[in-house]
Amino acid sequence: MRRFARLHPWWSVWIAIATLVLLYLTFAIWPPWLIGLIGKKKLFLNSLFNGITLGSLYFLIASGFTLIFGLMRNVNLAHGSLYMMGGYIGYLIGDWTGYWLLAFPVAFMVVGLFGVILQYFVFRRMEGEDIRQTLVTIGISIVLADIMLWAFGGDFYNISPPSWLSGPIETIFVTGVKRSSGDLIYLKYPLVRLAIFAASLAIGLGMWLAINRTRIGMLIRAGVDDRDILSASGIRVQFVFVAVFAFGAGLAGMAGVVGGTFQSIAPGEDIRFLLASLVVVIVGGMGSIPGAALGAVIIGIAEQFGSVYFPTYAVVVTFLIMVLVLAFRPTGLLGRN
Amino acid sequence: MRSGVQVSGRLSAAGASNALELRGVTKRFGALLALNDVSMTLRPGERRAVLGSNGAGKTTLFNCITGDFLPTAGEIRLYGEDITVFPPQERIRRGLRRTYQISLLFAGLSVLDNIYLACRGVLRRRFSMLRPGRNEPALLSAVDLVELAHLQEVRDSLVSHLSYGQQRQLEIAMALAGAPRLLLLDEPAAGLSPNERQALVEILQNLPEHIGYIIIEHDMDVALRVAEFVTMMHNGRVFKEGNPRELENDAEVQALYLGEVDG
Amino acid sequence: MAQVVTTETTPQSRSMFGRIPAAYWLFGAFLLVLPSFASNFVMYQIFGWSFILGMIALSLMFLAGYGGMFSLAQMTVAGLAGYVVAICGTSAITDISQNWPWYVNIPAALLIAAIFATVVGWLAVRTEGIYTIMITLAVASAFFYFTRQNYVLFNGFSGFNGVFPPQLFGVDWRHPVAFYYLSLFWAAFWYFAVLYVSRSPMGLALQGIRDNPRRMSALGFDVTAHRVAAYTFAAFPAAIGGILLTWQSAQISPGTAGVGPVIDILVIAVIGGLRHPVGPFVGAFVYVILKSFSIDILVALGLGGERFQLLIGLGFLVIVFWSPDGLLGLWAKLRDLHRRDPLIGRLVRRL
Numbered sequence: 032m033r034r035f036a037r038l039h040p041w042w043s044v045w046i047a048i049a050t051l052v053l054l055y056l057t058f059a060i061w062p063p064w065l066i067g068l069i070g071k072k073k074l075f076l077n078s079l080f081n082g083i084t085l086g087s088l089y090f091l092i093a094s095g096f097t098l099i100f101g102l103m104r105n106v107n108l109a110h111g112s113l114y115m116m117g118g119y120i121g122y123l124i125g126d127w128t129g130y131w132l133l134a135f136p137v138a139f140m141v142v143g144l145f146g147v148i149l150q151y152f153v154f155r156r157m158e159g160e161d162i163r164q165t166l167v168t169i170g171i172s173i174v175l176a177d178i179m180l181w182a183f184g185g186d187f188y189n190i191s192p193p194s195w196l197s198g199p200i201e202t203i204f205v206t207g208v209k210r211s212s213g214d215l216i217y218l219k220y221p222l223v224r225l226a227i228f229a230a231s232l233a234i235g236l237g238m239w240l241a242i243n244r245t246r247i248g249m250l251i252r253a254g255v256d257d258r259d260i261l262s263a264s265g266i267r268v269q270f271v272f273v274a275v276f277a278f279g280a281g282l283a284g285m286a287g288v289v290g291g292t293f294q295s296i297a298p299g300e301d302i303r304f305l306l307a308s309l310v311v312v313i314v315g316g317m318g319s320i321p322g323a324a325l326g327a328v329i330i331g332i333a334e335q336f337g338s339v340y341f342p343t344y345a346v347v348v349t350f351l352i353m354v355l356v357l358a359f360r361p362t363g364l365l366g367r368n
Numbered sequence: 369m370r371s372g373v374q375v376s377g378r379l380s381a382a383g384a385s386n387a388l389e390l391r392g393v394t395k396r397f398g399a400l401l402a403l404n405d406v407s408m409t410l411r412p413g414e415r416r417a418v419l420g421s422n423g424a425g426k427t428t429l430f431n432c433i434t435g436d437f438l439p440t441a442g443e444i445r446l447y448g449e450d451i452t453v454f455p456p457q458e459r460i461r462r463g464l465r466r467t468y469q470i471s472l473l474f475a476g477l478s479v480l481d482n483i484y485l486a487c488r489g490v491l492r493r494r495f496s497m498l499r500p501g502r503n504e505p506a507l508l509s510a511v512d513l514v515e516l517a518h519l520q521e522v523r524d525s526l527v528s529h530l531s532y533g534q535q536r537q538l539e540i541a542m543a544l545a546g547a548p549r550l551l552l553l554d555e556p557a558a559g560l561s562p563n564e565r566q567a568l569v570e571i572l573q574n575l576p577e578h579i580g581y582i583i584i585e586h587d588m589d590v591a592l593r594v595a596e597f598v599t600m601m602h603n604g605r606v607f608k609e610g611n612p613r614e615l616e617n618d619a620e621v622q623a624l625y626l627g628e629v630d631g
Numbered sequence: 632m633a634q635v636v637t638t639e640t641t642p643q644s645r646s647m648f649g650r651i652p653a654a655y656w657l658f659g660a661f662l663l664v665l666p667s668f669a670s671n672f673v674m675y676q677i678f679g680w681s682f683i684l685g686m687i688a689l690s691l692m693f694l695a696g697y698g699g700m701f702s703l704a705q706m707t708v709a710g711l712a713g714y715v716v717a718i719c720g721t722s723a724i725t726d727i728s729q730n731w732p733w734y735v736n737i738p739a740a741l742l743i744a745a746i747f748a749t750v751v752g753w754l755a756v757r758t759e760g761i762y763t764i765m766i767t768l769a770v771a772s773a774f775f776y777f778t779r780q781n782y783v784l785f786n787g788f789s790g791f792n793g794v795f796p797p798q799l800f801g802v803d804w805r806h807p808v809a810f811y812y813l814s815l816f817w818a819a820f821w822y823f824a825v826l827y828v829s830r831s832p833m834g835l836a837l838q839g840i841r842d843n844p845r846r847m848s849a850l851g852f853d854v855t856a857h858r859v860a861a862y863t864f865a866a867f868p869a870a871i872g873g874i875l876l877t878w879q880s881a882q883i884s885p886g887t888a889g890v891g892p893v894i895d896i897l898v899i900a901v902i903g904g905l906r907h908p909v910g911p912f913v914g915a916f917v918y919v920i921l922k923s924f925s926i927d928i929l930v931a932l933g934l935g936g937e938r939f940q941l942l943i944g945l946g947f948l949v950i951v952f953w954s955p956d957g958l959l960g961l962w963a964k965l966r967d968l969h970r971r972d973p974l975i976g977r978l979v980r981r982l
């Protein structure tokens with residue numbers, strides 16, 4: 032951190048100011064002029080939290096995407112289809128068994144297994160041919176989308192969370208003061224979203240630990256930095272590749288269950304979430320997991336604030352962020368040059 | 369007149385008489401110091417050999433001179449002009465040329481197209497969308513270079529179909545395109561047959577006087593026949609400089625070649 | 632990256648008409664006299680549409696086949712040009728359309744499309760090749776969502792209808808015969824233009840950059856500038872295709888350049904083949920035929936009539952797997968097979 036501050040003094044100042052402003056906006060009781068300027072605090076806090084939870088969903092999807100890309104140079108444009116597949120599987124499991132929690136491991140495993148098949152039977156045969164692999168993923172996404180449309184039709188599917196997770200809870204964040212009694216009003220927020228946020232955080236931390244503390248994680252990091260090292264070190268590279276692909280695919284499948292719970296699953300969602308992960312990864316830095324986390328939060332928040340504060344131009348905000356990053360840091364905020 | 373004034377103005381900046389001047393050039397790859405404070409001066413038309421064991425930093429030196437990598441520290445001057453941070457193409461347009469240790473050719477294009485591109489690269493109208501006419505100067509000189517490199521028979525073949533030796537010859541021909549003043553030749557003789565080696569030596573010996581070069585060469589015989597001055601590199605440093613006779617009999621150099629010195 | 636697009640043979644004839652086989656002349660003549668016997672549907676829907684999609688895919692072929700840059704934004708460039716014609720020219724949305732004459736709005740469309748493509752190119756080319764697909768796909772979808780949300784300029788979800796070609800020289804250019812010749816002319820024009828440019832310094836430089844960017848800058852070329860210039864050039868066939876597409880259906884809406892069509896253009900170019908400018912047109916023809924007769928084909932295969940995407944997706948996968956050079960590559964392989972018949976050991980009639 033100190034090194035960063037030394038290298039980029041201006042950036043550090045800006046980041047510090049932004050953090051302070053954000054902290055103030057989150058915790059202070061807003062004075063009337065501020066409310067006059069940007070509206071109610073409740074709206075602000077809600078968009079902020081929605082942005083963060085949306086960001087955590089994006090992170091779940093994008094981290095697998097970026098990991099696969101970083102290690103295998105495979106731009107997996109079928110990643111959105113894996114997400115959607117997970118969503119449908121989650122729905123079926125929830126529907127049959129009635130256990131919401133069971134949907135996660137099943138979606139993870141089924142989609143992960145599908146990832147194993149893809150990597151082992153398809154992509155292994157075209158190693159090093161980046162473009163061809165990507166073209167294949169496009170073909171796979173077209174086929175999968177149509178098969179899923181065939182099987183599930185054009186309806187919206189909602190995965191309902193269990194009763195103990197439904198409904199809002201009161202948080203510690205103050206939105207205002209009751210005029211009559213002077214009591215503080217606290218923000219109410221859907222519990223399921225908080226749970227999802229917590230789970231993403233846990234998964235993110237787990238990934239970070241796995242990558243920085245375990246042997247296979249070291250291998251993956253070495254491989255992302257320099258793929259020759261991996262093949263030169265005599266490890267079974269294919270095994271690492273299959274494992275990483277399966278893990279990334281499984282995460283996308285799990286994200287499908289999450290997405291189906293707090294939004295819904297329907298044709299077209301695959302493309303929507305593919306695009307979201309593309310933008311997240313471009314902004315955060317391709318191949319970098321902390322980059323995916325940063326990009327996901329930025330894009331999630333930007334999307335929510337955009338749709339609340341300038342609804343007509345919500346997309347433009349996200350897009351502008353991407354263009355600005357590309358213009359000034361083509362490799363993304365945390366990407367290596 | 370005006371351009372003459374400009375040039376001399378530029379030249380008077382420093383060391384007008386030197387083709388190439390390196391001052392304290394250093395290149396780091398992470399923890400590895402591939403070039404360590406290398407200084408070197410080349411007169412116009414001077415022909416020099418760079419020797420050194422594997423990993424001595426010879427290719428990295430070339431990469432810094434041509435701008436493929438920016439040096440971590442130090443200064444590079446080409447005909448008096450500071451080119452340290454120029455992009456590669458700007459250096460090439462000033463008369464610098466190079467060949468690569470591992471051929472970097474355009475596999476999907478024919479031999480003639482490869483050389484034509486080399487000729488075109490240093491001319492104006494690189495963005496032209498008009499096909500070259502039969503008498504376009506760049507095309508004519510490309511045809512000449514095909515002959516110089518003895519590649520007439522494969523002129524219209526795809527580069528991916530050439531033999532190894534032919535690819536090496538094509539590398540040389542491409543470096544001679546345009547009006548070169550200083551060539552950087554990275555092990556041009558590696559892997560060539562004795563006959564091809566002889567042809568290469570002849571091409572180099574017959575170059576016009578004003579064209580200088582630096583040649584990286586492991587084969588002492590070739591190096592000594594085409595160079596008038598020798599620089600030994602070791603572990604990223606200039607280890608010894610001198611004329612070929614001196615170095616050949618130098619005990620330290622011989623020891624290095626036998627692998628007895630390591631610092 | 633070059634594996635997909637490596638050219639097998641470089642046509643070395645420097646004269647354009649010297650060695651054109653008779654079959655090509657015959658095919659040209661066939662296209663010219665087609666209106667005398669073909670139905671309006673065939674002219675307008677099959678051939679007109681193939682030419683248009685072929686032109687847009689041609690712009691992708693130019694970037695990908697010669698430059699190694701797989702831009703998914705070419706359909707977006709086409710869509711933008713269509714939008715400009717609708718906004719600056721005449722449409723049923725009289726609140727927005729400016730009613731400018733064709734000699735203003737068409738150049739405006741080309742210019743704006745070229746500027747847009749240049750900016751996209753500049754954003755996309757400064758990173759490694761593989762990122763191009765991601766960045767251009769993101770740009771394309773951003774354009775889609777933007778046009779769908781913006782009502783002031785792009786009239787949001789419904790877009791523009793009633794966008795007709797001008798009544799130039801007293802001809803109704805939407806008449807099937809007139810439109811057929813119009814689209815044939817532009818398709819042929821851009822086909823030959825791309826073929827011609829491929830052997831110019833610009834085109835050769837692009838192919839050099841595809842094979843080896845590092846060497847190109849060591850020959851004195853500014854690689855980034857060349858790549859960006861390629862995007863600018865490729866904007867023109869795409870933009871003309873986009874304008875014709877708008878006229879053909881008399882409407883333009885966000886869906887015209889949605890993610891589906893954007894991917895379709897890539898599919899068309901790859902199915903046809905990226906090695907030669909004729910590939911995109913072959914791909915477009917196959918695509919249009921499949922799309923027009925998919926119900927019959929699918930029912931014959933025992934699938935539901937709506938499974939067109941499945942069909943095209945599987946076809947695409949088959950091509951990418953077994954013939955990275957597309958149908959063109961397949962054709963070349965078959966031809967070679969027949970030339971050197973192993974049994975008879977002599978030349979065999981071509982397919």
Ligand SMILES: Nc1ncnc2c1ncn2[C@@H]1O[C@H](COP(=O)(O)OP(=O)(O)OP(=O)(O)O)[C@@H](O)[C@H]1O
Binds near residue numbers: 420
């Ligand atoms: N791009 C790079 N990244 C990291 N290290 C590099 C890079 N290029 C060269 N090196 C390292 O720098 C050192 C010098 O390499 P260089 O290629 O200059 O040696 P050389 O003298 O040309 O050897 P050779 O005779 O084998 O060609 C080597 O240890 C090499 O591994």
Ligand SMILES: [Mg+2]
Binds near residue numbers: 428
């Ligand atoms: Mg070397």
